[in-house]
Amino acid sequence: MIGSIPLSDVLLASAALFVIGLAGALLRRNAIAIFLSIELMMNAANLALIGYGAALGTREGQVAVFFVIAIAAAEASVGLAIFVALFRHTETIDVNKVNLLKW
Amino acid sequence: MSGALPLWLIPALPLAGFLVNGLLGSKLGKRFVSATGVGSVGLATLVAWSRLLPYFSSDHAPAVERVATWVTAGRFTAEIAFRLDPLSALMTSFVTFVGFLIHVYSTGYMHHDETDAGYARFFAYLNLFMFSMLTLVLAQNFLLMFVGWEGVGLCSYLLIGYYYEQPFAPAAGKKAFVVNRIGDWGFLLGMFGIVFTFGTLDYDGVFNAAAADPARYAPAATLLSLCLFLGAAGKSAQVPLYVWLPDAMAGPTPVSALIHAATMVTAGVYMVTRCNVLFRLAPDAMLVVAAIGAATALLAALIGLAQNDIKKVLAYSTVSQLGYMFLACGVGAFAAGMFHVMTHAFFKACLFLGAGAVMHAMSGELDMRKMGGLKSKLPVTYWTFLIAALTIAGIPPLAGFFSKDAILAATFEGGSGIDKVLFGVGLFTAGLTAFYMFRLVSQTFLGSFRGTPEQEHHVHEAPVSMTAPLVVLAGLSIVGGFVGVPAALGGSDRFHAFLAPIFLSLAGAPETGEPGLSHATEWLLMASSVAVAAGGILLAWKWYAREGGRVPERLAAAYPGVYALVAEKFRVDELYDALFVRPFAALARFCWKVIDVLVIDGILNAGAFLVELVGDLLRFLQTGNVRNYALSFLLGVVALMLIVIGTF
Numbered sequence: 001m002i003g004s005i006p007l008s009d010v011l012l013a014s015a016a017l018f019v020i021g022l023a024g025a026l027l028r029r030n031a032i033a034i035f036l037s038i039e040l041m042m043n044a045a046n047l048a049l050i051g052y053g054a055a056l057g058t059r060e061g062q063v064a065v066f067f068v069i070a071i072a073a074a075e076a077s078v079g080l081a082i083f084v085a086l087f088r089h090t091e092t093i094d095v096n097k098v099n100l101l102k103w
Numbered sequence: 104m105s106g107a108l109p110l111w112l113i114p115a116l117p118l119a120g121f122l123v124n125g126l127l128g129s130k131l132g133k134r135f136v137s138a139t140g141v142g143s144v145g146l147a148t149l150v151a152w153s154r155l156l157p158y159f160s161s162d163h164a165p166a167v168e169r170v171a172t173w174v175t176a177g178r179f180t181a182e183i184a185f186r187l188d189p190l191s192a193l194m195t196s197f198v199t200f201v202g203f204l205i206h207v208y209s210t211g212y213m214h215h216d217e218t219d220a221g222y223a224r225f226f227a228y229l230n231l232f233m234f235s236m237l238t239l240v241l242a243q244n245f246l247l248m249f250v251g252w253e254g255v256g257l258c259s260y261l262l263i264g265y266y267y268e269q270p271f272a273p274a275a276g277k278k279a280f281v282v283n284r285i286g287d288w289g290f291l292l293g294m295f296g297i298v299f300t301f302g303t304l305d306y307d308g309v310f311n312a313a314a315a316d317p318a319r320y321a322p323a324a325t326l327l328s329l330c331l332f333l334g335a336a337g338k339s340a341q342v343p344l345y346v347w348l349p350d351a352m353a354g355p356t357p358v359s360a361l362i363h364a365a366t367m368v369t370a371g372v373y374m375v376t377r378c379n380v381l382f383r384l385a386p387d388a389m390l391v392v393a394a395i396g397a398a399t400a401l402l403a404a405l406i407g408l409a410q411n412d413i414k415k416v417l418a419y420s421t422v423s424q425l426g427y428m429f430l431a432c433g434v435g436a437f438a439a440g441m442f443h444v445m446t447h448a449f450f451k452a453c454l455f456l457g458a459g460a461v462m463h464a465m466s467g468e469l470d471m472r473k474m475g476g477l478k479s480k481l482p483v484t485y486w487t488f489l490i491a492a493l494t495i496a497g498i499p500p501l502a503g504f505f506s507k508d509a510i511l512a513a514t515f516e517g518g519s520g521i522d523k524v525l526f527g528v529g530l531f532t533a534g535l536t537a538f539y540m541f542r543l544v545s546q547t548f549l550g551s552f553r554g555t556p557e558q559e560h561h562v563h564e565a566p567v568s569m570t571a572p573l574v575v576l577a578g579l580s581i582v583g584g585f586v587g588v589p590a591a592l593g594g595s596d597r598f599h600a601f602l603a604p605i606f607l608s609l610a611g612a613p614e615t616g617e618p619g620l621s622h623a624t625e626w627l628l629m630a631s632s633v634a635v636a637a638g639g640i641l642l643a644w645k646w647y648a649r650e651g652g653r654v655p656e657r658l659a660a661a662y663p664g665v666y667a668l669v670a671e672k673f674r675v676d677e678l679y680d681a682l683f684v685r686p687f688a689a690l691a692r693f694c695w696k697v698i699d700v701l702v703i704d705g706i707l708n709a710g711a712f713l714v715e716l717v718g719d720l721l722r723f724l725q726t727g728n729v730r731n732y733a734l735s736f737l738l739g740v741v742a743l744m745l746i747v748i749g750t751f
Contacts, residue, residue, distance in 0.1 A: 026733055034729075095729045102727025 010051030017044035031083050031093040035076075042072050107157070108150050110168045110185035110241055113195065116147040117233035124230060128223025133214065140226030141206045144233050148199040151237075154187060155196050163189050163604055167243055167307075174246070181304055184243035190605045193441060194240035194373055197448045201365045202233050204572035208456055209357040211568035212463060225265060225355065232258035236366050240373060245294050245304040248374070252290065252338065255367045256283045262362060263354040275350035282347040286337015290374075293330035300327065310380040314607040321384045328381050328388035331374065332395075339371025339425045342399045346676055348422055352414040356459030359414060364421050364455050365448040372428040372444050376437040380607050383435065393433025393514075394521070397528040400426030402673070404535035408542070409670040412469045413458050416543050420495065421451055423532060427510050430529060434522060436513030437606065438599040442587045443510055446502035449583050450494040453576035457488035460565040460573065461547060465558055471543060476552040480562045483570045485548045487577035492544050494580040496537035496636045499629075502584030507533060508629050509589065515628055516620055533632050537639030545647035591625035 017040055024037030046065045053061020087093055120143025128136045158166075165188035174181040187195075206229060213225055235254025242248040256279075264276030294304060300323045301309045313320045335341070340348035351363045362368070375382060375392065382389055400423045407419035424447050431440035464481055465474060478485045494503040511533070515526045552559055564570065586601075588594025620628075646654045659666040668674065 022737070026730060026737065029730075098729070099727030102725050103722040 005051075007051055007055040010054075011048060014044045014048040014051065017041075017047065029094050029096050031086070031095050034095065035079055035083075039072060039076070042068055108153055110154065110166075110187060111170050111183075113147050113151045113154075113185075113199070113241065114234045114237040116143045116150065117230040117237065119143055120230035121227050121234060124223050125227035128227060129220035131223075132219055133222050136219075136223045136226050137210045140230055141203070141210060143230055144199070144203050144206045147233065147237070148203045151195050151199040155192055158187060158192050159601075163601065165604070169243075178302065179298065181244055181246040183247060185241040186243040186306065187241070188605060189602045190373070190377060190441070191240050193445065193602070195237065197445055198233075198236055198240060198366050201448050201452050201576070202236070202361060204575055205229075205357050205361040205365075205452065205456070208360075208459070208569050208572040209355075211566045212357055212459055213355065225262075228258050228261045228265070229358070229361070232262070232362060232367070236370070239370055243306060245297060245306075245309075248377075249290065249294065252334075252370065252374075253287065255362070255370065256280065256287070256338070259283075259351065259362050259367055262358040263351045265354055265358065269353070272353040275347075275353040279347040279351050282344050283337045286334045286344055286371075289330045289333025289337070291334075293327050293334060296323065296327045296330060306377070310378075310607055313380045313384060314609055317384055317609045320381075324381045324384035325388050328378070328385040329391065331378055331381070332388060332392055335371030335375050335429075336395065337371075338374075339368050339429070340399075340422050341371070341395050341426065341429060342402060345399060345403065345422045346679060349415055349418040349672070352412075352418050356414065356455060356462060359418070360452045360455030360459065363418065364451040368421060368425060369428070369444045369448070372425065372432065372440055375429070375432045376441055376605070379432075379437045379605065380609065382432070383609055389433050389435065390521075391433070392429050393525055396426045396429030396431070396433050397525045397532075398426070399423065400430060400532045401528050401535075402426075404532045404539065405669060406672045407539040408535065409666065411472050413461065413471045413474075413543060413547060414455075414469060416471075416539055417451070417454055417458055420454075420536065420539065421447075423536060424451065424495070427507065427529065427532070430525060431510040431513055434514050434517050434525070436510060438602045439506065439509035439513050441602060442598050443506035446494070446506040446580070446583050449576050449579040450491040450501075450503055453487055453491035453573060453580055454495070456569070456573050456576065457484050457491065460484040460569055461488075463565050463569070464562045465554060466561055468554060468558065471546040473554045473558075474547045474552075475550040475554075476548070477562065478548040481548075481564050483564060483573060487570075487573040488548070489544060490577040491580050492540040493640075496540055496640055497533055497632055498636060498640075499633060500584065502580050502582070504629075504633070505584035505587050505589070508632060509587065511632055512589070512620060512625055512628050515624075530632060530635055534635040534639040537636040538643045541640045541643035542647050545644055546652070549644075549648040550651060589625065591620075591622040591629075 021037045021040030021042075021044060024040065025034050028034050028037060046068055049061040049064050049068075051061075053059065083093055086098060090098060092098070120139050123139050123143075124136055128139070165186060167184055167186050169182050169184040171183045172180060173183045206226075209225070209229065213222055217225065232255060235251045235258060237251070239248055239251025239255060242251060260276045260280040263279050264273040266272045297309055298304060300320065301312050303309060313324065337344045348363060348368065352359055354363070382392065403419045403422035403426060407416050407423065410416045410419060424443070428440040428443050428447070431437070431443060460481065461474065461477060461484060462469060464477065464484075468474065490501070494501040497504045497507045499505075511526060511529050514522055514529050516522070517525065585594075587596055587598030589596050646652065671677075
């Protein structure tokens with residue numbers, strides 16, 4: 001299936017997804033939105049890995065994707081737990097308002 | 104030697120006593136401490152004599168017993184090995200015996216006024232001293248000797264400062280330690296030189312090599328001998344390093360008797376005699392030894408004339424007698440020097456212990472102007488003290504006569520250009536010795552009592568644990584000289600013959616044989632030294648016992664400047680203070696205030712300030728805002744990628 005799409009197109013889609021995620025992570029103030037953006041960047045990377053794997057005819061790309069998915073799941077659980085705790089304390093998830101840890 | 108007890112046991116027993124008393128003594132009470140302290144030394148004495156008695160009657164072949172290899176570095180090795188030869192046998196015989204007597208005496212002397220902990224501390228130090236001293240004399244190489252050498256120095260320091268509540272005692276201990284350190288520096292240099300020259304520190308290795316090829320080693324021997332002599336001068340209180348010994352009297356009196364009269368201070372004479380091969384290869388060094396010895400003998404005797412503290416007189420007397428011993432070594436009469444070491448151990452220990460008994464009776468009074476008339480109240484002390492005083496004055500047939508006469512005869516015969524001068528100094532000093540000793544006896548024991556009524560009421564003879572050692576030592580002072588009766592008096596000088604094996608024969612160096620004087624000359628020398636001694640005794644007796652000290656007072660009043668100079672010990676301490684102590688203190692203060700506080704602390708503080716400053720500026724990067732961090736993260740990744748791309 002994916003083998004019928006040219007690699008350059010896949011990489012282009014992946015790069016586009018990554019830049020969108022990056023922009024979201026840097027520009028959004030809502031913690032959950034930042035979180036979503038980071039997931040987006042990871043999946044962009046996944047897409048690139050699968051594209052390369054298909055183009056080169058190897059399985060390593062797909063294996064790496066499984067690792068990334070597993071780590072993303074773990075990260076999501078920890079990250080969401082932190083946001084819950086954060087919200088209980090400060091009643092906000094605006095990261096601009098959470099800047100206690102500074103000079 | 105099968106069946107004989109090993110030599111290492113002799114120092115090991117007092118070491119065990121030290122460990123037990125030092126670690127447990129304060130909890131176990133005085134009775135236990137006395138038993139351990141005296142018992143360990145008593146056992147060591149028994150072990151020593153079980154080896155010495157067969158040895159004295161054997162052919163005097165040296166016995167070397169190796170215990171373990173201590174240091175191995177390349178071709179250099181040093182062993183823990185002990186040596187029994189005539190010299191170490193002689194030293195061990197009286198170190199153990201006199202040491203044991205003084206331990207017994209101490210149980211009486213220290214019993215009353217000390218806490219259990221203080222008593223245990225005292226005996227622990229005393230046992231440690233015995234261990235060190237026996238290691239020093241029994242060692243088979245210079246390195247092990249140095250262990251004992253430093254050990255006795257440490258014990259001396261600890262025991263001088265024993266009454267540490269008093270302001271003076273710790274300062275005196277420190278002074279002794281520092282002055283000894285100067286001497287030890289010389290000893291160390293000498294040892295380095297010996298390793299460099301001979302490649303070994305073993306006595307046999309060094310001395311046999313030097314004796315086998317005197318011409319080759321003679322140039323090095325001068326420097327080595329002078330370095331070693333500096334060590335000896337520090338330990339044995341010779342000019343210019345004698346200043347610590349009179350102050351060392353701040354320690355308890357048994358300590359003065361054992362360490363600062365009978366044994367430790369003679370370690371320098373022992374060491375010089377041990378190294379006689381090196382010294383005999385170096386006539387110039389010998390001349391220095393003789394001159395220093397004579398100068399010390401005279402200077403200390405002069406200072407002793409004007410002291411009023413009973414222990415100070417004895418201290419200067421010790422310095423003076425040590426000068427005699429070095430004079431003997433310097434003119435090549437090592438055996439005569441060792442003979443005087445032995446007799447001196449007996450009579451000077453007796454004198455110090457007698458002084459301790461007087462202090463004990465007089466509630467700690469030391470000023471003999473406040474004594475007098477103690478003869479009838481302290482008969483045992485008086486008679487033993489009198490015998491010892493006659494012995495040091497050199498009245499025949501007491502021990503001091505033979506040893507002092509041997510030194511004077513050897514000096515008269517001499518070998519250098521100035522031996523007649525040295526002899527004159529020696530003879531004059533003999534007269535001074537007799538005078539100050541009988542000034543001491545007259546003021547302390549004769550005349551009328553000059554102390555307070557309370558003191559007079561309190562005066563009592565010492566307990567038997569104190570008088571018994573006095574009697575034994577006085578007895579030894581009487582008979583101790585008969586081992587070395589010279590041929591001129593019909594004897595055979597067995598002492599000299601006994602020590603002969605340690606004097607290896609050297610081609611081209613003076614022998615250390617019998618004095619080559621005719622018997623008539625020797626008799627004349629003896630007569631003159633006895634006459635001088637008798638004159639000194641009679642003059643002191645007349646001035647101080649019969650006339651109550653009016654003549655000396657008039658003399659002191661007529662020449663106040665001279666008297667003050669002598670009474671203030673020629674102001675040598677003040678001179679050293681101005682020349683060395685204060686400049687060094689100033690240097691130390693400079694190092695402290697300028698180099699340490701300003702320079703070193705300054706560099707450190709400047710570094711810390713710089714780091715703090717940079718931190719103060721950089722901390723504003725820590726905004727606490729996650730998005731800033733994410734941005735810098737991105738910038739970092741971009742920078743890294745650019746670098747990676749750039750390298751392709």
